[in-house]
Amino acid sequence: MTLRRTKIVATLGPASSSAERIEALIRAGMNVARLNFSHGTHDEHRERARLVREIAANLGVHVALLGDLQGPKIRIARFKEGKIHLEVGDRFRLSTTHPLDEGTQEVVGIDYPALVTDCRPGDELLLDDGRIVLVIDAIARGEAICTVTAGGYLSNHKGINRRGGGLSASALTDKDRADIVLAAELEMEYVAVSFPRDARDMDLARKLLRDAESQAWLVAKIERAEAVADEAALDGLIDASDAVMVARGDLGVEIGDAELVGIQKTIIAHARRKNKTVITATQMMESMINSPLPTRAEVSDVANAALDNTDAVMLSGETAAGDFPVEAVAAMHRVCLGAEKHPTSQRSGHRLHMSFERCDETIALSAMYAANHFPGVTAVISLTESGYTPLIMSRIRSHLPIFALSPNRQTLGRVSLMRGVHSIEFNPAHLPSSDVNQRAIEALLQRGHVKPGDWVIITKGDVYNSRGGTNSMKLLQVSEQIV
Ligand code: G6P
Ligand code: MG
Structure with a gap:
């Protein structure tokens, strides 16, 4: 049996909310189900979460839930007619005073007053992920008065970014606070914070989660120009998080597409070096929204992220709203497995010249x-x-599978995001300690992951079920008689 090392995050939406679809996505290889709080009601998210839990349990697999907070995405309001068409050279106004339902060919409302105070004449605003570009000519009476430099259709609620970043919106809105409470209720394994500026935004999100009694691990979405302005800014955000997401949509708009690929590689490398997981996201299989097969360029994008050792690759619209959600997961599965056949070096230099900080870290890396x-x-x-x-183990490059054995359901879900880590439910607490190694090996033998004669390495602590206690590793040869 070939285990896939690179994990797949798939976003659930209207195209993927029925029990049959969710089951098909899990069977095709979805490891983490993303619930996007930018869309849908709390009851819709509750129902999707319930189905994922129930179906995964029936199939005997562990699928994590990742709640993605909307954050302070600045958006235009609505048009009287639903959409307009802008031509290059048109004059167009973004207004904090215009009625929100009454956008016209000349003006549309926005509900973010600071856009006007944050901006200066000459700034470039990018709408709809950069498809439409406006240059600000003047700021007056609560309006940004602009000229269109890249035209096209503009419809309700499209997002606004400023080239170069620097909009001052704080990362957690009132809606995000309510969604954090929902994430706690649904016992989500991961919560992603959108547009964090620095560690303080992550610290606040963590406090709100803990206040709501959630143990979720926090994902910082790297999507502001400021977050990648220099290594200190990036490392500060990574240090304050448990995982990061290369959120290429907004990040690409703010820093320009040409910078994006290099930055993606930097983010992956920094996250792994700092013992954090990393998700590569946005438009990975975009054409599969309408097509059953990915393009060669998409195949190459997914494979290269896998070869760079991303923990996970992510699908958004492809699975949430596309025509081929199950095919998209299946394509990612196939492409990642193909990339993983490419020989990886077994001579990792990971942290070779650094001191380790903890006992468990030292054992994990030694193992x-x-x-x-x-x-x-x-x-x-x-x-x-x-x-x-x-x-910690999975931060080191290896072709060997790491089996995380735990009695804790959240933990089994959580490790589903980690590169090369596979979950097995296992509770050592009720076993005589002389039996634990043997039972652990049996769990792998039964599933066909090892065979007699193989060697395995086991790590654990002196006390069972106590976090942070890993202090030993043991090399054991799998023998016939333990089955
Ligand atoms: C299990 C083992 C313990 C070990 C712990 C490490 O509970 O039974 O002996 O100390 O895992 O957990 P951690 O959360 O630190 O990986
Ligand atoms: Mg984004």
């Missing part, structure tokens, strides 16, 4: 070093309470 250098090893087994030990 991977041993596994990568001793050819008989076919699997690494990590007994884990929170998922932290396998997280």
Whole structure:
């Protein structure tokens, strides 16, 4: 059985909310279901979350839920006729005073007053992910008066970015606060913060989650120009998060598409070095919204992210609203497996010249070093309470599967996002300690992941079910008699 190392995050939406579709997505390889709080009601999200939990349990797999907060995305309001067409050279106004339902060919409302105070004549505004470009000629009476420099259709609620970034909206809106409470209610494994500026935004989100009694791990979406302005800014955000997302839609608009590919590689490398997971997102299989097959360029994009060791690749509109949601997951699965056949070096230099900070980190990295250098090893087994030990292990490049064994359902979901980590429900607490290794190996044997004669490495602590306690690794040869 070939285990896929690169994980797949798929967004659920109108095209993927029935029980049959969700089951098909899970069977095709969805590891994490993303619920996008920019769309849909709380009851819709509750129902999708319930279906994912129920169907995954029936299939005997663990699928994490990731709640993606809308954040302070600045949007235009609505047009009387639903949409307009702008020509290059047209004069067009964005207004904080114009009625929100009454956009016309000349003016449309916005409900973000600071846009006007944040901007100066000469600034470029990008609407609808950069499809429409306006240059500000003047700011007057609560309006930005602009000239169109790239035209096209403009419809209700399209997003607004400023070239170069720097809009001052704070990262957590009242809606986000309400959605955080929902994420806690649904026991989501991950919550993503949109447009965080720095560590303070992440700290606030974490506090709100903990106040709501959620143990969710936090994902910082890297999508503002300021977040990648220099290494210190990027590292500050990564340090304040458990995972990051290369949110290429808004980021590409703010910094320009030409910068994006290099920045993506930098973000992946920094996140992994800092013991964090990383998701590569946006338009990965965009053409599959309308087509059953990806383009060669999309195949190449997904494969290259996998070869750069991203933890996960993500689908948005492809699975939420496209015509081929299951095919899109299947295509990602196939392409990632193909990329993973490409030989990866077993001689990782990961943190080789650094000091480790913790005992469990030292054991986790030593276990991977041993596994990568001793050819008989076919699997690494990590007994884990929170998922932290396998997280550290999976930061090192390896072709070996890491099995996270835990009794904790949230942990089993959480590790579904981690590159090369596979979950198995296992509770050592009720076993005599002399049986634990054997039972753990049996769990792999039964599933066909190892065979007699293979070597495995097991890590655990002295006390069972206690996080942070990993202090030992053991090399064991799988023998006939333990089955
Ligand atoms: C399990 C094991 C413990 C170990 C712990 C590590 O609970 O039974 O012996 O200390 O995992 O958990 P962590 O969350 O730190 O990976
Ligand atoms: Mg975004």
